[in-house]
Amino acid sequence: EVQVLDSGGDIVQPGGSLRLSCVASGFPFRSYAMSWVRQAPGKGLEWVSGISGSASGTYYADSVKGRFTISRDNSKNTVYLQMNSLRVEDTATYYCAKARTTLTTGLLDSWGQGTLVTVSA
Amino acid sequence: DIQMTQSPSSLSASVGDRVTITCQASQDISHYLNWYQQKPGKAPKLLIYDASNLETGVPSRFSGSGSGTDFTLTITNLQPEDFATYFCQRYDDLPYTFGLGTKLDIK
Numbered sequence: 129e130v131q132v133l134d135s136g137g138d139i140v141q142p143g144g145s146l147r148l149s150c151v152a153s154g155f156p157f158r159s160y161a162m163s164w165v166r167q168a169p170g171k172g173l174e175w176v177s178g179i180s181g182s183a184s185g186t187y188y189a190d191s192v193k194g195r196f197t198i199s200r201d202n203s204k205n206t207v208y209l210q211m212n213s214l215r216v217e218d219t220a221t222y223y224c225a226k227a228r229t230t231l232t233t234g235l236l237d238s239w240g241q242g243t244l245v246t247v248s249a
Numbered sequence: 250d251i252q253m254t255q256s257p258s259s260l261s262a263s264v265g266d267r268v269t270i271t272c273q274a275s276q277d278i279s280h281y282l283n284w285y286q287q288k289p290g291k292a293p294k295l296l297i298y299d300a301s302n303l304e305t306g307v308p309s310r311f312s313g314s315g316s317g318t319d320f321t322l323t324i325t326n327l328q329p330e331d332f333a334t335y336f337c338q339r340y341d342d343l344p345y346t347f348g349l350g351t352k353l354d355i356k
Contacts, residue, residue, distance in 0.1 A: 163345075165293075172336065172347055172348070172349045172350050173285075173287075173293065173336055173338070173347040173350075174347065175338075175344060175345040175346070175347070178345075187343055189344050190344065223292055223293070225292075228298070232340065233345075234281070234283075234338070234339075234340025234345040235283060235295075235298055235299075235340055236283075236293075236295060237295045237298075237304065239292035239293055239294070240292060241291075241292055242292055
């Protein structure tokens with residue numbers, strides 16, 4: 129059974145940093161791309177970042193480019209999202225999701241339960 | 250960026266009804282369109298991928314159609330567990346934009 133478990137959300141001040149983690153199981157991890165998608169309270173979904181199975185390709189939404197970094201450790205079945213220079217508007221529940229293929233990070237077929245990031249003074 | 254216009258934003262229906270939700274892309278996205286269902290406090294769930302393919306395990310009362318710029322999600326014989334919010338998403342190219350969602354509630 130595919131399982132995706134995201135964690136690391138917390139309350140942080142504007143300008144601060146946070147690292148989210150996502151541990152996956154039940155499938156050959158290195159063969160699949162992974163993505164992060166966020167949802168501000170009461171709002172819609174926003175794709176944030178994606179990484180190919182081999183980590184050779186990383187992709188970002190313009191809203192986070194230069195501030196967030198996605199990475200993965202295939203030996204630990206884990207993907208990370210390092211978030212720096214956090215802004216109030218980054219406040220959201222962040223979901224980690226498994227992609228359908230090794231390269232394309234947009235078709236997301238299994239999702240974590242979400243982890244809440246609150247950016248507030 | 251390509252914009253995704255989803256309508257209606259909300260919809261009231263009864264158990265057993267047939268409902269249709271539409272999603273329009275501002276440019277041709279071919280068949281690269283997915284539909285997700287989200288219930289309160291839960292993660293989104295993939296229902297339909299590539300415009301018309303039913304995800305494994307999803308009931309056959311869900312169906313998707315369309316290509317290019319106009320897409321439709323249809324739910325027939327609505328069941329109590331179908332009352333949720335539905336999002337379309339394009340993934341032809343970055344950024345992978347979602348529609349604003351359609352909240353389906355009980356009439």
